[in-house]
Amino acid sequence: MPENNPDNVIWFVGAGPGDPELITVKGRALLDKADVLLYAGSLVNPVLVASSPAAEKVDSWGMHLDDMVALMADRVQKGKTIVRLHSGDPALYGSIVEQIAELEKLNITVRIVPGVSSVFAAAAALTTEFTPRGVSETLIITRPAGKTLEKDYIAELSKVPATMAFFLGSEHFFAITEKLECPKETPAAVIFHASWPDQQVIYGTVADIAQRAQAAGITKSALLIVGKAVKGTESGYQRSHLYS
């Protein structure tokens, strides 16, 4: 059993949405003591990767699951402290369960440190909340069908009076908005690179947001938010009981 990592633990850490200061204190401490940093591609800010003193840093973009697991298992065997850094919060579209399943087969324990999801950085960029009283009591997080997903439930979900957040949809804004069954004048926004220095926020409605995002040249790394909550103080909210 390795001396330095006797519990055979690998840390899955949420890097936050981009701004290197939006990692948790616990995540930061783990980055500071990591020997091996396996990070999930371009949505993890390179500044954060560079700030870790880890001797070995590997971008997992394009890597096969088996190769990632083999790398992590080998370094655990060698007693290394391993951080698997996911963008935002690992629980949203992080494909972590398949990694955990393979690691558990090798008696390796995964511990997860949550992160700030980009969906919350998007709300911050819009200066709003997803659940203003009288406007929306529900946040739907979903993604459109595409290369890696056969069917989505966008039409069905859009019948619920909710705020909707679409991940992994930057190439599909036209297809998403065509499926939405809420009124075409419903407010919508696209947030590119929320919390990064080049963050962009595009406002519109269900009728024109795809066109506006296209005109702004946004084709990746963005979220689409749909619902009156997008308008923040102008959303038609009622004052909550919390402050009355």
Ligand SMILES: C[S@@+](CC[C@H](N)C(=O)[O-])C[C@H]1O[C@@H](n2cnc3c(N)ncnc32)[C@H](O)[C@@H]1O
């Ligand atoms: C594989 S998912 C990872 C999501 C991540 N786990 C999270 O909680 O934010 C990648 C998608 O998240 C969204 N995304 C991630 N970071 C973003 C950011 N800073 N701004 C806007 N969208 C972002 C985009 O829709 C992107 O296609």
